[in-house]
Amino acid sequence: MSLSVRDLPSPNWDARPAGMPVDTLILHYTGMQSAQAALDRLRDPVARVSSHYVVDEDGLVFALVPEAVRAWHAGASFWRGNTVLNDRSIGIEIVNPGHEWGYRDFPVLQLAAVCDLCLHILARHPIPARNVVAHSDVAPDRKEDPGERFDWEGLARNGVGLWPFDVPDLGTGGVVRDAVQLAPVRRALAQIGYRVDPSGALDPALAAVLRAFQRHWRPEAVTGQADAGTLARLLGVARLVEG
Ligand SMILES: [Zn+2]
Structure with a gap:
Protein backbone atom coordinates (compact mmCIF):
# COMPACT_ATOMS: atom_id res chain seq x y z
CA MET A 1 0.00 0.00 0.00
CA SER A 2 1.11 3.59 -0.45
CA LEU A 3 1.40 5.59 2.72
CA SER A 4 -0.91 8.58 2.95
CA VAL A 5 0.59 11.26 5.23
CA ARG A 6 -1.07 14.54 6.10
CA ASP A 7 0.85 17.40 7.78
CA LEU A 8 -0.77 18.61 10.98
CA PRO A 9 1.98 20.52 12.82
CA SER A 10 2.23 20.56 16.61
CA PRO A 11 4.12 23.31 18.47
CA ASN A 12 5.19 20.80 21.13
CA TRP A 13 8.81 19.98 20.31
CA ASP A 14 12.36 21.17 20.88
CA ALA A 15 15.84 20.33 19.58
CA ARG A 16 17.42 16.93 20.15
CA PRO A 17 20.76 17.05 22.03
CA ALA A 18 23.63 17.74 19.61
CA GLY A 19 24.97 14.59 17.94
CA MET A 20 22.28 12.33 19.42
CA PRO A 21 21.47 9.36 17.16
CA VAL A 22 17.85 8.45 16.49
CA ASP A 23 18.05 4.77 17.43
CA THR A 24 14.72 3.96 19.09
CA LEU A 25 11.13 3.74 17.86
CA ILE A 26 8.37 3.92 20.48
CA LEU A 27 4.78 2.92 19.77
CA HIS A 28 1.84 4.24 21.80
CA TYR A 29 -1.91 4.28 21.76
CA THR A 30 -3.66 7.61 22.16
CA GLY A 31 -5.85 6.44 25.05
CA MET A 32 -8.52 9.06 24.40
CA GLN A 33 -12.17 8.83 23.43
CA SER A 34 -11.66 9.99 19.84
CA ALA A 35 -8.94 10.66 17.29
CA GLN A 36 -9.90 14.32 17.24
CA ALA A 37 -9.53 14.64 21.00
CA ALA A 38 -6.07 13.08 20.77
CA LEU A 39 -4.97 15.30 17.88
CA ASP A 40 -6.23 18.39 19.72
CA ARG A 41 -4.30 17.46 22.85
CA LEU A 42 -1.10 16.57 20.97
CA ARG A 43 -1.21 20.01 19.31
CA ASP A 44 -2.22 22.01 22.40
CA PRO A 45 0.71 24.18 23.59
CA VAL A 46 -0.65 24.02 27.15
CA ALA A 47 -0.60 20.19 27.23
CA ARG A 48 3.10 20.06 26.29
CA VAL A 49 2.81 16.58 24.81
CA SER A 50 3.22 15.43 21.21
CA SER A 51 4.42 12.64 18.97
CA HIS A 52 6.03 12.60 15.56
CA TYR A 53 3.08 10.76 14.03
CA VAL A 54 -0.52 9.80 14.72
CA VAL A 55 -2.08 6.86 12.86
CA ASP A 56 -5.88 6.95 12.71
CA GLU A 57 -8.08 3.86 12.67
CA ASP A 58 -8.71 4.23 8.93
CA GLY A 59 -4.96 4.16 8.22
CA LEU A 60 -4.53 7.88 7.65
CA VAL A 61 -1.19 9.11 9.01
CA PHE A 62 -0.76 12.59 10.48
CA ALA A 63 2.75 14.10 10.71
CA LEU A 64 2.88 16.40 13.76
CA VAL A 65 6.58 16.89 14.50
CA PRO A 66 9.58 16.54 12.11
CA GLU A 67 11.74 13.49 12.81
CA ALA A 68 14.85 15.69 13.15
CA VAL A 69 13.58 17.27 16.36
CA ARG A 70 12.40 15.96 19.71
CA ALA A 71 8.72 15.25 20.29
CA TRP A 72 7.43 14.89 23.84
CA HIS A 73 5.87 11.42 24.01
CA ALA A 74 7.80 9.06 26.30
CA GLY A 75 8.29 11.00 29.55
CA ALA A 76 10.32 9.34 32.32
CA SER A 77 11.68 6.24 30.61
CA PHE A 78 14.44 3.63 30.42
CA TRP A 79 15.65 1.20 27.77
CA ARG A 80 19.03 -0.58 27.57
CA GLY A 81 20.64 1.85 29.98
CA ASN A 82 19.36 4.95 28.24
CA THR A 83 16.99 7.34 29.98
CA VAL A 84 15.12 10.32 28.52
CA LEU A 85 14.15 8.27 25.48
CA ASN A 86 12.58 11.33 23.83
CA ASP A 87 16.13 12.50 23.06
CA ARG A 88 16.81 9.56 20.75
CA SER A 89 13.44 8.22 19.64
CA ILE A 90 10.64 8.67 17.18
CA GLY A 91 7.16 8.35 18.65
CA ILE A 92 4.04 7.05 16.91
CA GLU A 93 0.63 7.45 18.54
CA ILE A 94 -1.89 4.87 17.34
CA VAL A 95 -5.51 5.89 17.73
CA ASN A 96 -7.30 3.60 20.21
CA PRO A 97 -9.38 4.52 23.28
CA GLY A 98 -7.09 2.31 25.35
CA HIS A 99 -7.68 0.46 28.58
CA GLU A 100 -9.34 3.47 30.19
CA TRP A 101 -11.99 4.22 27.55
CA GLY A 102 -12.78 0.86 25.94
CA TYR A 103 -9.72 -0.92 24.59
CA ARG A 104 -10.51 -2.48 21.23
CA ASP A 105 -8.79 -4.31 18.38
CA PHE A 106 -6.63 -2.26 16.05
CA PRO A 107 -8.24 -2.32 12.57
CA VAL A 108 -6.27 -4.06 9.83
CA LEU A 109 -5.94 -0.88 7.77
CA GLN A 110 -4.48 0.92 10.77
CA LEU A 111 -1.98 -1.87 11.48
CA ALA A 112 -0.92 -1.88 7.83
CA ALA A 113 -0.34 1.87 7.94
CA VAL A 114 1.65 1.59 11.19
CA CYS A 115 3.79 -1.15 9.65
CA ASP A 116 4.38 0.86 6.47
CA LEU A 117 5.24 4.00 8.46
CA CYS A 118 7.67 2.04 10.65
CA LEU A 119 9.41 0.60 7.59
CA HIS A 120 9.86 4.11 6.18
CA ILE A 121 11.27 5.33 9.52
CA LEU A 122 13.62 2.32 9.81
CA ALA A 123 14.96 3.09 6.34
CA ARG A 124 15.86 6.61 7.44
CA HIS A 125 17.49 5.93 10.84
CA PRO A 126 19.87 3.36 12.39
CA ILE A 127 17.22 1.75 14.62
CA PRO A 128 17.97 -1.90 15.51
CA ALA A 129 15.02 -4.31 15.68
CA ARG A 130 15.41 -4.63 19.45
CA ASN A 131 14.84 -0.89 19.84
CA VAL A 132 11.34 -0.99 18.36
CA VAL A 133 9.42 -0.94 21.63
CA ALA A 134 6.17 -0.11 23.39
CA HIS A 135 5.69 2.86 25.67
CA SER A 136 4.97 0.22 28.34
CA ASP A 137 8.40 -1.35 27.73
CA VAL A 138 10.21 1.89 28.58
CA ALA A 139 7.84 2.95 31.42
CA PRO A 140 6.36 -0.31 32.80
CA ASP A 141 5.44 1.21 36.16
CA ARG A 142 3.01 3.76 34.69
CA LYS A 143 2.12 2.86 31.07
CA GLU A 144 0.17 0.05 29.34
CA ASP A 145 0.25 1.23 25.72
CA PRO A 146 -0.13 0.18 22.98
CA GLY A 147 -1.12 -2.94 24.90
CA GLU A 148 -1.74 -6.62 24.37
CA ARG A 149 -4.13 -6.20 21.43
CA PHE A 150 -1.39 -4.67 19.31
CA ASP A 151 -0.02 -7.09 16.70
CA TRP A 152 3.72 -7.09 17.43
CA GLU A 153 4.04 -10.53 15.88
CA GLY A 154 2.55 -9.33 12.60
CA LEU A 155 4.82 -6.31 12.62
CA ALA A 156 7.89 -8.51 13.14
CA ARG A 157 6.74 -10.81 10.33
CA ASN A 158 7.01 -7.73 8.10
CA GLY A 159 10.48 -6.73 9.31
CA VAL A 160 9.59 -4.38 12.17
CA GLY A 161 10.87 -5.34 15.63
CA LEU A 162 11.67 -8.72 17.19
CA TRP A 163 9.53 -11.82 17.65
CA PRO A 164 10.59 -15.29 18.87
CA PHE A 165 8.82 -17.28 16.16
CA ASP A 166 10.20 -20.67 17.13
CA VAL A 167 8.88 -20.75 20.72
CA PRO A 168 5.93 -23.06 21.54
CA ASP A 169 3.13 -21.93 23.88
CA LEU A 170 3.88 -23.62 27.20
CA GLY A 171 0.81 -22.27 29.00
CA THR A 172 0.41 -20.48 32.32
CA GLY A 173 1.53 -23.21 34.71
CA GLY A 174 4.88 -23.59 36.43
CA VAL A 175 4.91 -20.15 38.01
CA VAL A 176 8.27 -19.10 39.47
CA ARG A 177 8.27 -16.84 42.54
CA ASP A 178 11.42 -17.24 44.64
ZN1 LIG B 1 2.18 6.33 25.41
Whole structure:
Protein backbone atom coordinates (compact mmCIF):
# COMPACT_ATOMS: atom_id res chain seq x y z
CA MET A 1 0.00 0.00 0.00
CA SER A 2 1.11 3.59 -0.45
CA LEU A 3 1.40 5.59 2.72
CA SER A 4 -0.91 8.58 2.95
CA VAL A 5 0.59 11.26 5.23
CA ARG A 6 -1.07 14.54 6.10
CA ASP A 7 0.85 17.40 7.78
CA LEU A 8 -0.77 18.61 10.98
CA PRO A 9 1.98 20.52 12.82
CA SER A 10 2.23 20.56 16.61
CA PRO A 11 4.12 23.31 18.47
CA ASN A 12 5.19 20.80 21.13
CA TRP A 13 8.81 19.98 20.31
CA ASP A 14 12.36 21.17 20.88
CA ALA A 15 15.84 20.33 19.58
CA ARG A 16 17.42 16.93 20.15
CA PRO A 17 20.76 17.05 22.03
CA ALA A 18 23.63 17.74 19.61
CA GLY A 19 24.97 14.59 17.94
CA MET A 20 22.28 12.33 19.42
CA PRO A 21 21.47 9.36 17.16
CA VAL A 22 17.85 8.45 16.49
CA ASP A 23 18.05 4.77 17.43
CA THR A 24 14.72 3.96 19.09
CA LEU A 25 11.13 3.74 17.86
CA ILE A 26 8.37 3.92 20.48
CA LEU A 27 4.78 2.92 19.77
CA HIS A 28 1.84 4.24 21.80
CA TYR A 29 -1.91 4.28 21.76
CA THR A 30 -3.66 7.61 22.16
CA GLY A 31 -5.85 6.44 25.05
CA MET A 32 -8.52 9.06 24.40
CA GLN A 33 -12.17 8.83 23.43
CA SER A 34 -11.66 9.99 19.84
CA ALA A 35 -8.94 10.66 17.29
CA GLN A 36 -9.90 14.32 17.24
CA ALA A 37 -9.53 14.64 21.00
CA ALA A 38 -6.07 13.08 20.77
CA LEU A 39 -4.97 15.30 17.88
CA ASP A 40 -6.23 18.39 19.72
CA ARG A 41 -4.30 17.46 22.85
CA LEU A 42 -1.10 16.57 20.97
CA ARG A 43 -1.21 20.01 19.31
CA ASP A 44 -2.22 22.01 22.40
CA PRO A 45 0.71 24.18 23.59
CA VAL A 46 -0.65 24.02 27.15
CA ALA A 47 -0.60 20.19 27.23
CA ARG A 48 3.10 20.06 26.29
CA VAL A 49 2.81 16.58 24.81
CA SER A 50 3.22 15.43 21.21
CA SER A 51 4.42 12.64 18.97
CA HIS A 52 6.03 12.60 15.56
CA TYR A 53 3.08 10.76 14.03
CA VAL A 54 -0.52 9.80 14.72
CA VAL A 55 -2.08 6.86 12.86
CA ASP A 56 -5.88 6.95 12.71
CA GLU A 57 -8.08 3.86 12.67
CA ASP A 58 -8.71 4.23 8.93
CA GLY A 59 -4.96 4.16 8.22
CA LEU A 60 -4.53 7.88 7.65
CA VAL A 61 -1.19 9.11 9.01
CA PHE A 62 -0.76 12.59 10.48
CA ALA A 63 2.75 14.10 10.71
CA LEU A 64 2.88 16.40 13.76
CA VAL A 65 6.58 16.89 14.50
CA PRO A 66 9.58 16.54 12.11
CA GLU A 67 11.74 13.49 12.81
CA ALA A 68 14.85 15.69 13.15
CA VAL A 69 13.58 17.27 16.36
CA ARG A 70 12.40 15.96 19.71
CA ALA A 71 8.72 15.25 20.29
CA TRP A 72 7.43 14.89 23.84
CA HIS A 73 5.87 11.42 24.01
CA ALA A 74 7.80 9.06 26.30
CA GLY A 75 8.29 11.00 29.55
CA ALA A 76 10.32 9.34 32.32
CA SER A 77 11.68 6.24 30.61
CA PHE A 78 14.44 3.63 30.42
CA TRP A 79 15.65 1.20 27.77
CA ARG A 80 19.03 -0.58 27.57
CA GLY A 81 20.64 1.85 29.98
CA ASN A 82 19.36 4.95 28.24
CA THR A 83 16.99 7.34 29.98
CA VAL A 84 15.12 10.32 28.52
CA LEU A 85 14.15 8.27 25.48
CA ASN A 86 12.58 11.33 23.83
CA ASP A 87 16.13 12.50 23.06
CA ARG A 88 16.81 9.56 20.75
CA SER A 89 13.44 8.22 19.64
CA ILE A 90 10.64 8.67 17.18
CA GLY A 91 7.16 8.35 18.65
CA ILE A 92 4.04 7.05 16.91
CA GLU A 93 0.63 7.45 18.54
CA ILE A 94 -1.89 4.87 17.34
CA VAL A 95 -5.51 5.89 17.73
CA ASN A 96 -7.30 3.60 20.21
CA PRO A 97 -9.38 4.52 23.28
CA GLY A 98 -7.09 2.31 25.35
CA HIS A 99 -7.68 0.46 28.58
CA GLU A 100 -9.34 3.47 30.19
CA TRP A 101 -11.99 4.22 27.55
CA GLY A 102 -12.78 0.86 25.94
CA TYR A 103 -9.72 -0.92 24.59
CA ARG A 104 -10.51 -2.48 21.23
CA ASP A 105 -8.79 -4.31 18.38
CA PHE A 106 -6.63 -2.26 16.05
CA PRO A 107 -8.24 -2.32 12.57
CA VAL A 108 -6.27 -4.06 9.83
CA LEU A 109 -5.94 -0.88 7.77
CA GLN A 110 -4.48 0.92 10.77
CA LEU A 111 -1.98 -1.87 11.48
CA ALA A 112 -0.92 -1.88 7.83
CA ALA A 113 -0.34 1.87 7.94
CA VAL A 114 1.65 1.59 11.19
CA CYS A 115 3.79 -1.15 9.65
CA ASP A 116 4.38 0.86 6.47
CA LEU A 117 5.24 4.00 8.46
CA CYS A 118 7.67 2.04 10.65
CA LEU A 119 9.41 0.60 7.59
CA HIS A 120 9.86 4.11 6.18
CA ILE A 121 11.27 5.33 9.52
CA LEU A 122 13.62 2.32 9.81
CA ALA A 123 14.96 3.09 6.34
CA ARG A 124 15.86 6.61 7.44
CA HIS A 125 17.49 5.93 10.84
CA PRO A 126 19.87 3.36 12.39
CA ILE A 127 17.22 1.75 14.62
CA PRO A 128 17.97 -1.90 15.51
CA ALA A 129 15.02 -4.31 15.68
CA ARG A 130 15.41 -4.63 19.45
CA ASN A 131 14.84 -0.89 19.84
CA VAL A 132 11.34 -0.99 18.36
CA VAL A 133 9.42 -0.94 21.63
CA ALA A 134 6.17 -0.11 23.39
CA HIS A 135 5.69 2.86 25.67
CA SER A 136 4.97 0.22 28.34
CA ASP A 137 8.40 -1.35 27.73
CA VAL A 138 10.21 1.89 28.58
CA ALA A 139 7.84 2.95 31.42
CA PRO A 140 6.36 -0.31 32.80
CA ASP A 141 5.44 1.21 36.16
CA ARG A 142 3.01 3.76 34.69
CA LYS A 143 2.12 2.86 31.07
CA GLU A 144 0.17 0.05 29.34
CA ASP A 145 0.25 1.23 25.72
CA PRO A 146 -0.13 0.18 22.98
CA GLY A 147 -1.12 -2.94 24.90
CA GLU A 148 -1.74 -6.62 24.37
CA ARG A 149 -4.13 -6.20 21.43
CA PHE A 150 -1.39 -4.67 19.31
CA ASP A 151 -0.02 -7.09 16.70
CA TRP A 152 3.72 -7.09 17.43
CA GLU A 153 4.04 -10.53 15.88
CA GLY A 154 2.55 -9.33 12.60
CA LEU A 155 4.82 -6.31 12.62
CA ALA A 156 7.89 -8.51 13.14
CA ARG A 157 6.74 -10.81 10.33
CA ASN A 158 7.01 -7.73 8.10
CA GLY A 159 10.48 -6.73 9.31
CA VAL A 160 9.59 -4.38 12.17
CA GLY A 161 10.87 -5.34 15.63
CA LEU A 162 11.67 -8.72 17.19
CA TRP A 163 9.53 -11.82 17.65
CA PRO A 164 10.59 -15.29 18.87
CA PHE A 165 8.82 -17.28 16.16
CA ASP A 166 10.20 -20.67 17.13
CA VAL A 167 8.88 -20.75 20.72
CA PRO A 168 5.93 -23.06 21.54
CA ASP A 169 3.13 -21.93 23.88
CA LEU A 170 3.88 -23.62 27.20
CA GLY A 171 0.81 -22.27 29.00
CA THR A 172 0.41 -20.48 32.32
CA GLY A 173 1.53 -23.21 34.71
CA GLY A 174 4.88 -23.59 36.43
CA VAL A 175 4.91 -20.15 38.01
CA VAL A 176 8.27 -19.10 39.47
CA ARG A 177 8.27 -16.84 42.54
CA ASP A 178 11.42 -17.24 44.64
CA ALA A 179 14.59 -15.20 44.30
CA VAL A 180 16.85 -18.03 43.15
CA GLN A 181 14.59 -19.15 40.33
CA LEU A 182 13.83 -15.55 39.36
CA ALA A 183 17.51 -14.62 38.98
CA PRO A 184 17.72 -15.79 35.33
CA VAL A 185 14.34 -14.13 34.66
CA ARG A 186 15.67 -10.81 35.92
CA ARG A 187 18.86 -11.31 33.89
CA ALA A 188 16.95 -11.99 30.68
CA LEU A 189 14.66 -8.99 31.16
CA ALA A 190 17.69 -6.73 31.75
CA GLN A 191 19.47 -8.19 28.74
CA ILE A 192 16.47 -7.36 26.55
CA GLY A 193 16.49 -3.77 27.82
CA TYR A 194 14.16 -3.44 30.81
CA ARG A 195 15.16 -1.75 34.05
CA VAL A 196 15.10 -4.51 36.69
CA ASP A 197 16.94 -5.13 39.94
CA PRO A 198 19.38 -8.03 39.51
CA SER A 199 18.01 -10.03 42.48
CA GLY A 200 15.00 -10.60 44.68
CA ALA A 201 11.70 -12.49 44.88
CA LEU A 202 8.65 -11.50 42.84
CA ASP A 203 7.95 -7.91 43.93
CA PRO A 204 5.53 -5.32 42.47
CA ALA A 205 8.28 -3.74 40.35
CA LEU A 206 9.20 -7.07 38.73
CA ALA A 207 5.52 -7.92 38.22
CA ALA A 208 5.08 -4.61 36.37
CA VAL A 209 8.05 -5.37 34.11
CA LEU A 210 6.72 -8.90 33.47
CA ARG A 211 3.35 -7.41 32.50
CA ALA A 212 5.12 -5.05 30.08
CA PHE A 213 7.03 -7.98 28.60
CA GLN A 214 3.79 -9.94 28.27
CA ARG A 215 1.90 -7.07 26.60
CA HIS A 216 4.62 -7.06 23.95
CA TRP A 217 5.76 -10.66 23.60
CA ARG A 218 3.18 -12.82 25.36
CA PRO A 219 -0.18 -11.12 24.90
CA GLU A 220 -2.21 -14.30 25.49
CA ALA A 221 -1.88 -13.92 29.28
CA VAL A 222 -0.87 -10.60 30.85
CA THR A 223 -0.56 -11.73 34.46
CA GLY A 224 2.67 -10.28 35.84
CA GLN A 225 3.63 -13.88 36.72
CA ALA A 226 6.73 -15.72 35.55
CA ASP A 227 4.85 -18.74 34.20
CA ALA A 228 6.22 -21.40 31.84
CA GLY A 229 4.87 -19.74 28.69
CA THR A 230 6.30 -16.38 29.67
CA LEU A 231 9.70 -17.88 30.50
CA ALA A 232 9.85 -19.61 27.13
CA ARG A 233 9.08 -16.39 25.26
CA LEU A 234 11.46 -14.45 27.51
CA LEU A 235 14.37 -16.77 26.79
CA GLY A 236 13.38 -16.72 23.12
CA VAL A 237 13.59 -12.92 22.92
CA ALA A 238 16.79 -12.89 25.01
CA ARG A 239 18.37 -15.30 22.52
CA LEU A 240 17.47 -12.92 19.68
CA VAL A 241 19.28 -10.00 21.29
CA GLU A 242 22.44 -11.94 22.22
CA GLY A 243 25.71 -10.98 20.63
ZN1 LIG B 1 2.18 6.33 25.41
